[in-house]
Amino acid sequence: MTLRDALILGRVSNLPTVWTNTLVGLALAGGAAGGAVDGARALPLLLALSLFYLGGMYLNDAFDAALDAAERPERPIPSGRVGRGTVFALGFAMLGSGLALLLWIGLGLAGGTGYWPAASGLALASAILFYDWHHKNNPLSPLVMGLCRVLVYVTAGVSVAVPLPATLWLAAGALLCYLIGLTTIAKQENLGRIANRWPLGLLAAPLAYGAVLIADQPWAALPWLALVAWMAMALWFLRRRGPGDIPRAVVSLLAGICLLDSVLIAGAGAPALATLAVLAFPVTVVFQRYVPAT
Numbered sequence: 001m002t003l004r005d006a007l008i009l010g011r012v013s014n015l016p017t018v019w020t021n022t023l024v025g026l027a028l029a030g031g032a033a034g035g036a037v038d039g040a041r042a043l044p045l046l047l048a049l050s051l052f053y054l055g056g057m058y059l060n061d062a063f064d065a066a067l068d069a070a071e072r073p074e075r076p077i078p079s080g081r082v083g084r085g086t087v088f089a090l091g092f093a094m095l096g097s098g099l100a101l102l103l104w105i106g107l108g109l110a111g112g113t114g115y116w117p118a119a120s121g122l123a124l125a126s127a128i129l130f131y132d133w134h135h136k137n138n139p140l141s142p143l144v145m146g147l148c149r150v151l152v153y154v155t156a157g158v159s160v161a162v163p164l165p166a167t168l169w170l171a172a173g174a175l176l177c178y179l180i181g182l183t184t185i186a187k188q189e190n191l192g193r194i195a196n197r198w199p200l201g202l203l204a205a206p207l208a209y210g211a212v213l214i215a216d217q218p219w220a221a222l223p224w225l226a227l228v229a230w231m232a233m234a235l236w237f238l239r240r241r242g243p244g245d246i247p248r249a250v251v252s253l254l255a256g257i258c259l260l261d262s263v264l265i266a267g268a269g270a271p272a273l274a275t276l277a278v279l280a281f282p283v284t285v286v287f288q289r290y291v292p293a294t
Contacts, residue, residue: 005076010054013287016280020261025156028168048101055094056128062087116158124151146179171264177205182253213267220266227259251293255284
C-alpha cells in the first residue's frame with residue numbers, strides 16, 4: 001500500500017472536522033478553562049477519535065468494494081492496489097486501538113471518569129460498523145451517520161464530566177440536523193441530481209441555534225456569518241447542478257463542520273478554542289484539494 005492510497009482510504013482531508021468535533025465535546029462539557037483544554041487529556045482523546053474516523057473510513061471502502069468496482073473503479077481496492085482483507089484488518093485494528101485509548105483515558109488519567117469514555121466509544125464503534133455495513137439503500141443511513149458524529153461529541157464530553165450538560169445535547173442536536181442534510185446529499189452525488197430534498201431543510205436548524213447563541217455570546221456572530229456564507233455557496237452548487245456540482249457541495253459542507261463547531265464553541269464562551277476551530281476550516285479545504293473527501 002502506498003502512502004497516497006492510505007490517505008485516500010482514510011479520507012484524511014476531513015480529519016480536522018473530527019478534531020473540531022472533539023473540541024466541542026471538551027468545551028461544552030467543561031473541559032476548557034480560560035479558553036484552553038488540558039493537553040494531557042485532549043491529545044490522547046484527539047488521537048483516539050481520529051483512529052475511530054480512520055478505521056471507519058477504511059471499513060467503509062472494505063464493505064463497499066463490490067459497489068465501488070462499478071461506481072468508483074479508481075478506488076484503491078477495486079483498482080487492485082490494496083487487498084480488501086488488508087483494509088478490513090487495518091480498519092478493525094484502528095477501531096480497537098481507539099477503544100483501548102479511551103479505556104486508558106477514563107481509568108488511567110488523573111480525574112478520569114471511569115468506563116464512560118470506553119462505553120461511549122463502544123457505541124460509536126457500533127454505529128460506525130452499522131453504517132459501513134448497511135448504508136447503501138438504507139433510508140435511515142443519514143441518521144446513523146449523524147449519530148456517529150454526535151457520539152464524537154458525547155465521547156469527548158464524557159471524558160471530562162458525567163452527566164453531560166444540556167448545552168452539549170443541544171449542540172449535538174444541531175450537528176445531527178446538519179449531518180442528516182449533508183449525508184442525504186452525499187448519498188445522491190452519483191446521480192447528478194438531488195431526488196430527495198426535504199432533509200435539506202434540516203440544514204437551517206444549526207443556523208437557527210447559532211443565532212440563539214449569539215444573543216449570549218456576540219463573538220459567535222463572526223463564525224456564524226462565515227458558516228451562513230459557506231452554506232449558501234454549497235447550496236448554490238446544488239441549485240446550479242453543473243458537472244461536478246453535487247460532489248462540490250458535499251465537500252464544501254463537510255469543511256463547514258469546522259465552522260459549525262466554531263459557532264458552538266464560541267457560544268460556550270471559549271473564543272480561543274473557537275478560533276482554533278475556525279483555523280481548521282481552511283486546512284480542511286486545502287487538504288480536500290489533494291485527497292478526495294467523499
